[in-house]
Amino acid sequence: MASKHAVLGLVIERPDYGYGLHKRLSQRCGPWAWSRTAVYAALEELSSAKLVSADESDTSHSSGRQARTIYSATPGGVAFFDEWIFGPSALEAPRQELELKLVMARPHELPRLIEMSLLQEQDCVERLAALAREARRAVTGAQRSWSEVAARLVRDTEVKQLRLRVEWLQEARTTMKLFLSQHTSGPDGRRPTAPHELARPRIVPPE
Amino acid sequence: MSPLLSLSHTSKSYWRGPNETVVLADVSLDVRAGEIVAIWGRRGAGKTTLLKVAAGLEAPDRGIVSFEGHDLSAPRPGLAYLLSTSIGWVQRSGPLSEGMLAIEYVALPLLGRASRREALRRASAALAQVGVRDCAQRRWSALTDSERTLVCIAHALVREPRLLIADDPTANLDILQREEVIGLLAAAAEQDGLGVLMTVPDMPEMLGAHRIGSLSEGGLILSQDGQEEDEENVIDFPGHQRSL
Numbered sequence: 001m002a003s004k005h006a007v008l009g010l011v012i013e014r015p016d017y018g019y020g021l022h023k024r025l026s027q028r029c030g031p032w033a034w035s036r037t038a039v040y041a042a043l044e045e046l047s048s049a050k051l052v053s054a055d056e057s058d059t060s061h062s063s064g065r066q067a068r069t070i071y072s073a074t075p076g077g078v079a080f081f082d083e084w085i086f087g088p089s090a091l092e093a094p095r096q097e098l099e100l101k102l103v104m105a106r107p108h109e110l111p112r113l114i115e116m117s118l119l120q121e122q123d124c125v126e127r128l129a130a131l132a133r134e135a136r137r138a139v140t141g142a143q144r145s146w147s148e149v150a151a152r153l154v155r156d157t158e159v160k161q162l163r164l165r166v167e168w169l170q171e172a173r174t175t176m177k178l179f180l181s182q183h184t185s186g187p188d189g190r191r192p193t194a195p196h197e198l199a200r201p202r203i204v205p206p207e
Numbered sequence: 208m209s210p211l212l213s214l215s216h217t218s219k220s221y222w223r224g225p226n227e228t229v230v231l232a233d234v235s236l237d238v239r240a241g242e243i244v245a246i247w248g249r250r251g252a253g254k255t256t257l258l259k260v261a262a263g264l265e266a267p268d269r270g271i272v273s274f275e276g277h278d279l280s281a282p283r284p285g286l287a288y289l290l291s292t293s294i295g296w297v298q299r300s301g302p303l304s305e306g307m308l309a310i311e312y313v314a315l316p317l318l319g320r321a322s323r324r325e326a327l328r329r330a331s332a333a334l335a336q337v338g339v340r341d342c343a344q345r346r347w348s349a350l351t352d353s354e355r356t357l358v359c360i361a362h363a364l365v366r367e368p369r370l371l372i373a374d375d376p377t378a379n380l381d382i383l384q385r386e387e388v389i390g391l392l393a394a395a396a397e398q399d400g401l402g403v404l405m406t407v408p409d410m411p412e413m414l415g416a417h418r419i420g421s422l423s424e425g426g427l428i429l430s431q432d433g434q435e436e437d438e439e440n441v442i443d444f445p446g447h448q449r450s451l
Binding site for chain 2: 118121122124125126128129131132135136155156159160162163166167170173174
């Protein structure tokens with residue numbers, strides 16, 4: 001998934017300058033929007049491929065501001081965008097650092113990984129809370145535009161991914177505790193420690 | 208703003224023979240007026256126990272549960288009245304008799320506290336508040352799942368509680384009906400300053416909440432207090448600080 005397709009789509013909707021495109025992209029794509037640098041890099045690539053044309057704005061002379069470069073889609077750009085939007089969408093395999101750490105961890109490192117799983121679950125909950133704030137501000141009902149409906153769909157897919165992540169983190173934590181309980185002697189040296197007897201790491205809220 | 212409900216370091220275990228099951232482990236939680244707090248957890252995670260402890264229906268083994276500053280675990284004159292009038296519990300089970308009219312079921316909590324005419328008037332208003340006034344004269348057996356859910360919410364709201372506790376109020380509803388129920392609770396929170404503590408069967412229902420939490424193995428992971436924009440939306444209702 002390349003930023004050039006998203007930037008080109010916005011330029012086709014209406015000509016705009018780089019800063020405006022980045023702002024619109026952030027509003028449209030939310031958490032996975034690209035950085036401003038990536039937007040300018042995409043515009044350069046699209047200009048080189050003659051998929052967009054760049055023109056100096058003429059309204060800047062009256063306001064005394066520096067002229068801005070306004071980007072418009074070329075016919076070739078529209079055709080390129082159509083080819084992308086009607087083409088197949090690749091399913092990208094998620095790759096998370098915590099999974100890699102699990103694979104590479106030695107048993108004595110599991111308590112620390114249990115703590116990490118709790119911290120990551122806290123991150124998921126904070127992200128869900130941020131999405132909840134967005135959802136409360138969002139327009140609802142039949143008066144929604146397509147971009148608002150699409151934003152809701154994008155939010156929903158992120159919520160579902162977060163739910164799966166939280167479920168997996170909880171299961172991973174239970175499994176790690178169970179493994180430790182089966183491979184660790186209890187305080188009396190005779191029985192293994194039950195999972196709920198293992199110290200629960202405390203989460204320190206961020207400042 | 209001081210919270211309506213406060214759980215401080217509460218723990219709760221059940222014993223089945225020699226086996227201890229830790230349901231709540233050092234759980235702390237606040238619910239303020241005008242705020243919805245939604246808790247998600249897998250089946251058996253302890254969500255219902257958390258709600259029962261919060262409502263004063265079950266005492267925690269350790270920790271303090273307080274409502275408007277009053278310790279719910281310390282029996283005192285007037286406490287039962289405070290709990291019964293200030294905390295609404297959304298029961299999804301409905302009336303014992305399937306043949307009961309919706310308006311009669313909603314009016315039930317007012318019997319003995321108001322005249323029949325007054326109870327029915329307030330029940331009708333509560334049904335209107337949740338958008339199902341047209342269900343008033345229908346029997347429980349004739350109501351759809353979503354209508355039953357809304358009638359149960361009206362049943363909990365009829366005594367005008369300051370805190371509403373709801374156990375999976377959106378279970379068995381489709382996505383549009385869920386949005387309707389969540390929207391309804393959000394409106395009651397924002398307009399009337401109702402505090403809401405609810406559990407949800409799935410995460411999308413959390414999107415109407417101000418704060419959300421994830422419960423597993425007795426531990427609650429709760430989102431931090433809302434940012435400034437949320438502070439603006441949570442209304443201070445000084446009248447809510449009543450004494451016993």
